[in-house]
Amino acid sequence: MAKKTIKTNKEEVSVEDKLKSLYELQQIDSEIDEIRKLRGELPLEVEDLEDEVAGLQTRVAKHDEELKESTASISAKKNEIKEHQALIEKYTKQQNNVRNNREFNALSKEIEFKELEIELAEKHIKEFSATEDFKKEAIKQSKDELKQKTALLKEKKSELKAVIAETEKDEKALEKKSQALLDNLEERLAVAYTRIRSNARNGLAVVTVNRDACGGCFNKIPPQRQLDIRARKKIIVCEHCGRILVDKYINDDDNTQEQLDIEKAAQKKKRTVRKRKVTK
Known part of the structure; x- marks a missing residue:
């Protein structure tokens, strides 16, 4: 007994119907592309602005941390100076009670060393203060830029939301049709x-x-x-x-469009012939 070959619905579809489905699918996908074009560069602009805002926030946080470190370093150096000054005062008093020149000279060297330590600490304070001023200015500029970018991001997000709200319904309906046609191929x-x-x-x-x-x-x-x-x-x-x-004429099932084109071509040909006769 001969075996019967069972064909799926997709296998039974004629080539012409497959071509019509492909063309219809393309038309729908082109409509989706047009809708997405309406958004223009907005999605990319929003994404770029989000990255910029995140980068600026990180920069401000980093500057804040470095500013705190500079402030802490200045405070530490000021405390060191106080300690050195206290020791200088102590050594100076001790010089009044020394028993010989050797002890006096030793204390003088200690005082001289502490004075050098104070000078070095004051130099470091100036450096840290300069860094502190630089960081404060950098933070101000970064915060100003962050404020501008945040406002612009909010504006662009609002624009994008409005565009999406306007086209989302149509886009989803077309996407559903597109997927259905694709699944049937x-x-x-x-x-x-x-x-x-x-x-x-x-x-x-x-x-x-x-x-x-x-x-x-x-x-x-x-x-x-x-x-x-x-x-x-x-x-x-x-x-x-x-x-x-x-x-x-893939979708011109009743040949209406093709017939119109044939008639237009015939009329155009007649006009051309008449013009030639008039010219002669």
């Missing part, structure tokens, strides 16, 4: 479509033939290949850019 076509679309600069994976040329890269399509595309018996890709090609 056979896996091979879905993968190919997604790959071509991601590699194309304008996001076009399926294009029509217009004026004998590919609608994606605008390279000429040979006449015989155009006939094959019009026949819709197989999926044909542009040999130059790899996009899937369909004829421009």
Whole structure:
């Protein structure tokens, strides 16, 4: 007994229907792209501003920490000076009670050493004070810039939120349609479509033939290949850019648009002939 071959719904779909589904999917995805274009560079601007604000906050925190260290160092050096001054006062009093020159000279050297320590501490205080002033100015500038960037970020976030609120409903509905069409395609076509679309600069994976040329890269399509595309018996890709090609009447089921184009072409031809006769 002969075995019956069971085909899935996707396998039973004709090539023409597959092409129509691909073209419809492309139209929907192009609408989604247009909606996202309305946002412009806002998402990137918001992201960049968030990074800048975070960087400025880190910078301010770092300057604050360094300022505290400088202030603490100044305080420590001032305490050292007090200690040295107390020892100088002590050694000076002891000089009045020495028993010989050797003890007097030893105390004099200690006093001289402590005076040098005081000079060195005062030098360090000046250095730390200069650093402190620099850090205070740096903190002021960073805080001013942070304030400006935070205000700008708030403004840009508000703009982005307004744009998203305006388009979110339509975008979600289109995304749902797009995913449904993609899921209904056979896996091979879905993968190919997604790959071509991601590699194309304008996001076009399926294009029509217009004026004998590919609608994606605008390279000429040979006449015989155009006939094959019009026949819709197989999926044909542009040999130059790899996009899937369909004829421009792919959705003209009742041939209305095609008939109108034929009539327009005939009228144009008649006008051309009349002009030639008048010229003669």
